Amino acid sequence: MxxxxxxxxxxxxxxxxxxxxxxxxxxxxxxxxxxxxxxxxxxxxxxxxxxxxxxxxxxxxxxxxxxxxxxxxxxxxxxxxxxxxxxxxxxxxxxxxxxxxxxxxxxxxxxxxxxxxxxxxxxxxxxxxxxxxxxxxxxxxxxxxxxxxxxxxxQGITTRHQPRRAEAPAAVDEDAEPPVDPRYAPAQDALGEGDIDTAVAEYQKLVDANPADVEAVAGLAMAKVLLRTQGVDLNEARAAAAADPDDIDAQTLVADLDMLGGHVDDAFARLVDVVRRTVGDERTKARDHLLGLFSAVGNDDERVLTGRRALASALF
Structure with missing residues (x-):
């Protein structure tokens, strides 16, 4: 048709x-x-x-x-x-x-x-x-x-829905140490040494090899947050964002800094507000940045679920 x-x-x-x-x-x-x-x-x-x-x-x-x-x-x-x-x-x-x-x-x-x-x-x-x-x-x-x-x-869309119906989980030994996946060791070691560029590169290799690897996607997203905020002065960034609310780069940078400071809800709310009052390429840029922050936190996190609902409301 x-x-x-x-x-x-x-x-x-x-x-x-x-x-x-x-x-x-x-x-x-x-x-x-x-x-x-x-x-x-x-x-x-x-x-x-x-x-x-x-x-x-x-x-x-x-x-x-x-x-x-x-x-x-x-x-x-x-x-x-x-x-x-x-x-x-x-x-x-x-x-x-x-x-x-x-x-x-x-x-x-x-x-x-x-x-x-x-x-x-x-x-x-x-x-x-x-x-x-x-x-x-x-x-x-x-x-x-x-x-x-x-x-x-x-297109980089690798997240999955949780099953709406599932079998009862098998018994878990709560005293057992969680297994360490050696695939993530190079990236985690690089983060521990403060080598963020190498961490991004190592996580990117994992995502390229398996785009459905949720842990690697989350690790890459958070490593990019660290990279974007490296050497940034928090007070100067907040002042720049307050002085120009329509500056998308300034708003996303403060959102990144809020993430690192543990103010996840504030980071999400800031970008949802930007999405709500922008159009075209600027809206897309803010939305995509927010989706990256969602990946960094993890789709099962209640704050992400709340943020996604707020984003859906802002888009409509």
């Missing part, structure tokens, strides 16, 4: 979803309704009008693929939804599949301006991007998803 699914690329009109009929349910909670079983799998959720915003916000941590379908209008689209749910586990959290039955949740289809079904849309950092509109056989769908994940990796 030549018709574009979105009349406003990069934005989702959520105004139609601000009047939920019931209290919002957590994304992935059993919802029932037509169009398939409730709840989803470890890496898929059945999206309702009440939890749509929460699913969109989860794209701030890792990609979300929204699959729009209707079993009554086009059974093939329902099969595509089933196949996506089946395949989601194979990619172990590289994306979360959000299954949207447009008959059960017509306001979501209206908000997303869906022209036809089936339609699969990737959402990255709250931004939608149409992927494909065909009901592919499962083998071709697996190949297409592999290509999409490879493109994510090329």
């Amino acid at each position: 030549t018709q574009q699914p979105f009349s406003r690329p990069g934005a989702i009109d959520l105004s139609a979803l601000k009047r939920p009929a019931a209290p919002a349910a957590p994304a992935g909670a059993p919802t029932g309704g037509p169009g398939g079983p409730a709840g989803g799998s470890a890496y898929s959720v059945h999206v309702t009008e009440q939890d749509f915003q929460q699913v969109i916000e989860s794209s701030m941590s890792a990609p979300v693929l929204l699959a729009f379908y209707s079993r009554t209008r086009m059974p093939e689209s329902g099969q595509l939804a089933d196949d996506l749910e089946t395949l989601s586990g194979e990619f172990e959290g590289r994306f979360l599949v959000g299954l949207v039955d447009i008959d059960a949740a017509p306001q979501i289809a209206q908000a997303m301006q869906i022209p036809s079904i089936p339609l699969v849309v990737a959402v990255l950092d709250g931004r939608p991007m149409p992927l494909f509109q065909d009901a592919l056989p499962i083998a071709e769908l697996r190949t297409a998803l592999t290509t999409v994940v490879q493109q994510f990796t090329t």
Whole structure:
């Protein structure tokens, strides 16, 4: 089709979803309704009008693929939804599949301006991007998803979703010393010696070799914070940022210094505010810098989860 699914690329009109009929349910909670079983799998959720915003916000941590379908209008689209749910586990959290039955949740289809079904849309950092509109056989769908994940990796998008369902963890010996991974030793030794350039280079090697190595990504992000703030006078940096609130470099530098000083929430809040009041390249620069700070702290940290929600709100 030549018709574009979105009349406003990069934005989702959520105004139609601000009047939920019931209290919002957590994304992935059993919802029932037509169009398939409730709840989803470890890496898929059945999206309702009440939890749509929460699913969109989860794209701030890792990609979300929204699959729009209707079993009554086009059974093939329902099969595509089933196949996506089946395949989601194979990619172990590289994306979360959000299954949207447009008959059960017509306001979501209206908000997303869906022209036809089936339609699969990737959402990255709250931004939608149409992927494909065909009901592919499962083998071709697996190949297409592999290509999409490879493109994510090329763009530096390596974070993963946590499973929505998991088996009970095995018993852990709390007295045992955590194993030391020798891969990180060169970078950690360099940091211990104050050689930040070498630490950045060593972490970069690890990330280049395995972009999904979350520890290496976090280490690289923090080492870059150290590199950017090396030799910077805190008072001078704060004075420069206060004197020119629109200077993106000045604001990101103070955010880095706040990170090093343990004021993580302050760092996040400063950059969220910059994102909220800027546009274009400046907004992108501030957003990307903030995402780097999120990586440095770690996606499981409650402060990062709060920061991602604030960033999603600022983007919309």
